[in-house]
Amino acid sequence: MISKNKTKYIQSLSRKKEREELGIFIAEGEKLITELIKADFSIDLLVTSSADLAKKMNHISEVIIGDESEMKKISLLKTPSSILAVVKIPVKNALPDPLPDDLIIALDGIQDPGNMGTIIRLASWFGIKNIVCSTNCVECFNPKVVQATMGAIAHVEVTYTELDSFIMRALKEKRTVYGTLLEGQNIYTSDLEKNGIIVLGNEGNGISPDIEKLIINRLSIPSFGPKNKTVESLNVSVAAAIVCSEFRRR
């Protein structure tokens, strides 16, 4: 049984303020939680409606068995999962100096949790270990982001920082910084550096002017529809996918 206090505590973690104060986030579903455990995330508390799962996870310090109606109360999903974990947010290391010699994604003001989660997931797929976010991006431990990563949050380092300083530092280290913009060079025929920095902008407004002026290498994904019968842009996670695919396929 899940006590009233525990129920309230878990419910409170749906709010950013509580998560940040306590350094805790919520993950739901066996696959996601298994990935977090494999990656040495520290699990404070597991709640499950499955006796089998409780047994399998008996190395966790605190495991509570709840029934389905109790799971429903604490879950943030439309269809509650049979297992939920309260997980410690790992202590963030600063970005290494010099920066890792590999592709890095930089996000400028990504607001939608689904997009953020999808981008973390595809970064993992393409073996990109670092995502650098402007401080006004949605928080990567937001429950909707965590779920949309499908476990990739365990493998990708997401760092929040002043994006302009980060880009200036990358430029000083002689890294090539690419921006995806509506007006840019055709990405299919552009030279792409294996250790480039890829900047992607906000859903509605794209890359902010302060960041854009730091970008010399402007890339765009060509559109193939007739001008007056085509949407004006791609969804940012779709653009991210195509750009990462292009950098990796060469």
Next chain:
Amino acid sequence: MISKNKTKYIQSLSRKKEREELGIFIAEGEKLITELIKADFSIDLLVTSSADLAKKMNHISEVIIGDESEMKKISLLKTPSSILAVVKIPVKNALPDPLPDDLIIALDGIQDPGNMGTIIRLASWFGIKNIVCSTNCVECFNPKVVQATMGAIAHVEVTYTELDSFIMRALKEKRTVYGTLLEGQNIYTSDLEKNGIIVLGNEGNGISPDIEKLIINRLSIPSFGPKNKTVESLNVSVAAAIVCSEFRRR
């Protein structure tokens, strides 16, 4: 002012049953509605809180001006737009015989409205005019789908049909049918026919067994992360984007 009856009527269109019975869907936002008008969709009713927009759209038979609190009541969006349209679902023509000689996307059991909308949007970007859906896919006039298309619903033909019959027909017409599967040929080095049929599967289960056995050309997007530290799959709209980009870039 928006009458109680009109408010109730518009609210009822959030339900699939009502939309289908009346052959009507809802679109919100100036850009989306403008795209629909340009593409000759028939607008039954416009509701707006902007006198300017009401003037601009005065060729529409019925335009109602409502205040913001009234807009909030009828809107399905978190942040209501200043304009909402009640639009006739166009009469569907059967797929041409023979099939159009161009790339066609076939969707097998896509459930998530966000994915469906994103796929319609990227199809438009890549100049793909036809999407064929299995009958268990989410309805393309679902309001969440319509909004996620960002206007592309005006330019892409979405047809619902028995997918196995459609694929057998395409094969009979000597078209090459490609499936995106986890185990398949590397898409970056595969031959891709300019007029291929691209089959994409359900979010959780992929392509269904009945459809999969009709597919000879199996494609996969290679993963670049270390095996034990990488997510197992990509989101379906992300996979769709990379596959469409590969077909078009050659």
